[in-house]
Amino acid sequence: MKNVLFIAPLAGGKGTQSDLLVEKYGYVHISTGDLLRNVNPESELRKEIEKIILSGALVPDEIVVNLLKDKLLTIKENEPFVLDGFPRNIEQAKKLEVLLKEINRTLDVVIYLDVPYEVSLKRTLGRLSCPKCKATYNKFFKPSKVDGICDKCGTTLVHRPEDNEETFNLRYETYLKETTPLIDYYKNLGKLVSVESNNVEDTFASVVSVAKND
Numbered sequence: 001m002k003n004v005l006f007i008a009p010l011a012g013g014k015g016t017q018s019d020l021l022v023e024k025y026g027y028v029h030i031s032t033g034d035l036l037r038n039v040n041p042e043s044e045l046r047k048e049i050e051k052i053i054l055s056g057a058l059v060p061d062e063i064v065v066n067l068l069k070d071k072l073l074t075i076k077e078n079e080p081f082v083l084d085g086f087p088r089n090i091e092q093a094k095k096l097e098v099l100l101k102e103i104n105r106t107l108d109v110v111i112y113l114d115v116p117y118e119v120s121l122k123r124t125l126g127r128l129s130c131p132k133c134k135a136t137y138n139k140f141f142k143p144s145k146v147d148g149i150c151d152k153c154g155t156t157l158v159h160r161p162e163d164n165e166e167t168f169n170l171r172y173e174t175y176l177k178e179t180t181p182l183i184d185y186y187k188n189l190g191k192l193v194s195v196e197s198n199n200v201e202d203t204f205a206s207v208v209s210v211a212k213n214d
C-alpha cells in the first residue's frame, strides 16, 4: 500500500478514512496532534510546547517536524503510513519533503476528499456525541433512534458549542486560504488524486483503489 496524506475540509471524513486504513490494511496513523499530546510530560520539550500553546501561538514547524521524524523512524519500511494534520500549507509541505528525503521515505499519494460546502457544514452542525461511551451521531446523517439519547447507553447526547455556523465559516475560510495552494502544489507534483466523499463505504472503496500499489 502507498503512503498517504489526506486533505479534506472540516468534517470531510479524514479521521474515519484513516481509521479504516489502519483497521483493514495495517496502516500506521500519524497524527501530529497526537504526537504533540504524547510528548513525555516530564520533558523540557513538553514544557516548551505548553508555554507556546498557552501564549496562543502555534507550535513551530521545527518542533512538529522533529516529532514526525522520530515517529517515522519507528515505522518499518514495509509498513504504510497515513499522515494527519501535517502539512497544512506549502511551507510545511516543503519541510516534509526535506525530512522524507533525509530518512529515505516517500509520500506516495495525496488524497483530496472532495466534499461540497453544504455537506461539510451539515456534518459539522449535526454532530452529536455521547459524553459517557463516546459514541458519535449526526442529526442529519446518522441520527440516534430516540432524538438526543445515546442508542448504546441511554445518556443524553451533547453538541459541542464550537460546532456552530459562524465558527464553521471562519474555519472554512482559513481552510480554503491555506489548502487551495497546497492542493495545487501536490497537483503539480503529480501526487494529487481527488476522491468524492459521500457515504463512508463508497468513499473507502475509492480510497483503497487509489492507495493500492499498482
Ligand SMILES: [Zn+2]
Residues within 6 Å of the ligand: 130, 131, 132, 133, 134, 135, 150, 151, 152, 153, 154, 155
Ligand atoms: Zn453512550
